Amino acid sequence: MGDIGEPLKRIEFDPMHEPAPQEPAVEPVTVPEPVEVPA
Amino acid sequence: MTVSAASVTEYGGFELALGSVFAVRWFRPDQYGRLHAVNHKFVWKPGENVARCQREEGGWFTTGLSFNILGYSSSTNVIVAEEEVAKDNCSCGFYAFAEGCDDGGYFTEGGVRGVIECYGRTILGTRGLRCEKARVVAVTTDRQDIRRNYPDVQFFSPPVKRRFRRQQPTHARMLAAFDLVQPYTPTPDDPDFWERP
Numbered sequence: 001m002g003d004i005g006e007p008l009k010r011i012e013f014d015p016m017h018e019p020a021p022q023e024p025a026v027e028p029v030t031v032p033e034p035v036e037v038p039a
Numbered sequence: 040m041t042v043s044a045a046s047v048t049e050y051g052g053f054e055l056a057l058g059s060v061f062a063v064r065w066f067r068p069d070q071y072g073r074l075h076a077v078n079h080k081f082v083w084k085p086g087e088n089v090a091r092c093q094r095e096e097g098g099w100f101t102t103g104l105s106f107n108i109l110g111y112s113s114s115t116n117v118i119v120a121e122e123e124v125a126k127d128n129c130s131c132g133f134y135a136f137a138e139g140c141d142d143g144g145y146f147t148e149g150g151v152r153g154v155i156e157c158y159g160r161t162i163l164g165t166r167g168l169r170c171e172k173a174r175v176v177a178v179t180t181d182r183q184d185i186r187r188n189y190p191d192v193q194f195f196s197p198p199v200k201r202r203f204r205r206q207q208p209t210h211a212r213m214l215a216a217f218d219l220v221q222p223y224t225p226t227p228d229d230p231d232f233w234e235r236p
Contacts, residue, residue: 004134005165006235008223010052013158013170015059 059158061176061217062135062168065150072184074175077150085189089159089172092131132169133157137222138214140166151185153178153192154217165223177213 066074066083074083135141135155159171177193178185186194195213225232 003164004136004162004167004169005140005222007162007164009163010054010161011056011163012053012160013059014055014057015156015158016057 053160059156060161060163060168060220061154061156062220063138063141063152063154063214064135065141065152066175066178067150068180068182068185072182072186072188074151074153074178074185074189083175085175085191087172087174088133090132090170092129130169132160132162132171133173134167134169135173135220136167137165137220140222151178151180151182151197152213154213154219163220165225168220177216179213 065077067077068074075081076083133155135157141152153175154177155173156176157168157170157173161168161170175189175192177195178189179195179197180186181194181196186192193213193216225235227233229235
């Protein structure tokens, strides 16, 4: 695009942007097994 | 941001730093309110944009004006790894300029001026920078389609006349909102001042 002039420094910037919101963790739900009832 | 006078004549790699830098550049809007690079096929998207080098390992990839710059890949271009963008031996990367250094022949009627946040691998020069990653953070325009397309960008209204010189007051307000990269002029205090080319 154009002339940035004489190079002065080379830096790798980490912007520390806030991470994207993640899906809330869902705890596994244990479904109790059906209990057989004697007739 | 003011760049100190460290010489990089003998390149030894990229320093690591937390944060980012802000610099000025022009955009070319299209009929859909998208912001394009001025001289190359690249559409700036909201949020993070990542530059990709288009140079083939065995030579320059050439398709019209879009060769070797700025991340536009149409089909089967050989793409060098993203982390290699902003290299010494290539001109790849997003370009932006220090305050007062962005008007050298790149203004076109209908163009809009803006500020981008620059990060990732970045080469800082005396007049500007080129970098691996960037996001548009401010634009001077009243076009509603542009404002709609870039919801996270700060917008500044242009004056009635859009001639470059008349944009200065509005542009100054936009510039004042950011800690911009400043142009650097070497002085005799620099260790290699008298040896610089």
